[in-house]
Amino acid sequence: MPAICVSWAERLRGLPAALLLAVLAGDASARTFEVIANPDMTFTPATLTIYQYDRVVFRNGGGLHNVVADDNRFRCAVNCNTNTAPSALAWSAGVQFTLLGSIGYYCEQHGDTGSGMRGLIVVIDRVFVDDFSAIR
Numbered sequence: 001m002p003a004i005c006v007s008w009a010e011r012l013r014g015l016p017a018a019l020l021l022a023v024l025a026g027d028a029s030a031r032t033f034e035v036i037a038n039p040d041m042t043f044t045p046a047t048l049t050i051y052q053y054d055r056v057v058f059r060n061g062g063g064l065h066n067v068v069a070d071d072n073r074f075r076c077a078v079n080c081n082t083n084t085a086p087s088a089l090a091w092s093a094g095v096q097f098t099l100l101g102s103i104g105y106y107c108e109q110h111g112d113t114g115s116g117m118r119g120l121i122v123v124i125d126r127v128f129v130d131d132f133s134a135i136r
Helices: 008-012 015-028
Strands: 032-037 047-051 055-060 067-069 092-096 101-111 116-124
Touching (some): 032 047, 032 116
Antiparallel strands (some): 055 092
């Protein structure tokens, strides 16, 4: 039986499509988590570890609250824009986390960047944690 020769160019022809599918698989597996601003001036959970591209919905569980990132990348209450003051309404607002790292946040009414009503979101890379399980 004759040997079949396949060039490197032919072997790599499908690589761009495979890489695109891997990227889409990562986004398709993104999850949504909830953090509640409580009437007792705490966030539940106080610390949350998520994967890159996951989404966190902040919800007011009672009281006058908002959520502000320590680095000001988000400021949420009734919505998420830079002018959202604390609100006693039953609000919820979502943020998708695309950057890796630790993001501290606080309620402007009851905390600040160093103390009081604070929380932490740790964003980790799914590929390194799951040993490439996002690429299937």
